[in-house]
Amino acid sequence: MARGQIRKALSGFYYIEQDGNLIQCRARGIFRNRGESPLVGDFVEYSYDGESDGSVDKIHARKNELVRPPIANIDQALLVFSAKEPDFNTILLDRFLVVLESFHVQPIIVLTKLDLLNNEEKQALGQYVADYEAMGYEVILTFKDDPALLSTLGHYLKGKTSVLAGQSGVGKSTLLNTLIPSLELKTAHISKSLGRGKHTTRHVELIDIGEGLLADTPGFSSFDFDTIEKEELSACLPEFQRISENCKFRGCLHIKEPKCAVKEAVESGEIRTYRYEHYQQFLQEIIDRKPRY
Template sequence: MPKGQIRKALSGFYYVQDGEKFIQCRGRGVFRNRGISPLVGDFVDYEVEGGSDGTITVVHERKNALIRPPIANIDQALLVFSLTEPDFNPLLLDRFLVVLESFQVEPIICLTKTDLLSEAQLAKIQPFLDDYQEIGYQMIETYKDDGDLVGKLSPLLEDKISVLAGQSGVGKSTMLNTVLPALNLKTGVISEALGRGKHTTRHVELVEVCGGLLADTPGFSSFDFDEIEKEELSECFPEFREASKRCKFRECLHISEPKCAVLADVESGKIKGYRYKHYVKFLEEINDRKPRY
């Protein structure tokens, strides 16, 4: 049975890459009855009918899947955040980081507009940047007309399936427009095979960039905690995850429980106070969430 990967989905068709070939496929009719919805990024088996069209017969197990954008098997997200215009927002950054951690998607923090900061502004923000690096998050800095942007991103994108995320106005589209034209020769064949330009419908598509695959959509601008349970939230904070191993109670929520290692680390300063405040805020959101039936 031939195998491939869905690189684009549009109007009920799935465009599967198998080596150098692209096959336009439909999903099996039984998929709908079984609640299976193929996604861009899925690895699939297919069979060819007639001369060119095919049918997806098997969707292989995913390691993860996002809803917005609908894409599967993501390795990492380039989390684009500006240092100014809009101002750097640690609360919003933590919201994005927590949700990405919950989907087991590795975040890479891409800071933009670093050249627009005064020394005083940078001095105010730098402690936060140092904190995130100390926690273990990978971080790169870019600026307007960054001639080395492709050079900075190439080693990060190689052999990975990546998406972009971040709030509006931070430079996601600029980053895409810089990286994709730089590899026009590689993406041109795929674009022609997948029929780009023939449709106006917004869709997700994976294109080859820097030896990896990148979703050529600015992605999503907000996250919620619909898929995270309160007992799972602390697992999405790396420094909490380590400390919680020393808590007295296995399902400690780190609020007022006795012998809570997370609270002890907050008090000692090992865990930053603002990160703990964000955790408490997110926990309240989860507790206030309407029941799902």
């Protein structure tokens, strides 16, 4: 058996990268019997005789897996948000950050449309940028027709497997087409041949770019907290996780408990009030979630 990574899945076939070539394989029936399915990004063992379709025989353990897009072993997400049109939205950003942290996917915040801001709006956004950088997040500021954009993003993509995620209407598809120019041609061809619009659903594929891999899909437009338990939530906010080690009670939810270091940090300004308010809202969503059986 050989070992490789699934780079593309289409119509029941899995295309495995091996020494620069893509080997077409089908999954063995044993996976279906177990209710499992290989995903793009999986490292697998496969059999191939060089003449017919190979077979995926074993899926190696995943460090994470996402549902939309269906992809595994992601290192990071370029989290694309606009400064304006639509306006920068901290609660939506925090929702994305929390869920990405829960999947152990490193978020990189990419802000677009900065050209549309007036001076007062630039100051307000600058404070948010400083806040998120202080929390430990990388923030990339992008401007229209920025000649350095590709090299900047290439630095972050190098050696990583990445996806794009973020708010609707912020330019994810434009950014994707900037990074992978061939996609515009692919999308146009599909749209013309199928008589559909630009948002035709396509297979997921990992494409070599910037000495890394990037999924050729704009990824998610929303996230929920279905896989996060209330006791796990604060660990998905880096500054909460850091400070909560000083709470008096183990498993502190930072709501009504006495001698809570997180609440003290909110009062002192060490944790931003808006982050704590978002935490409270997310916690309530998790508490109110209907049980799954």
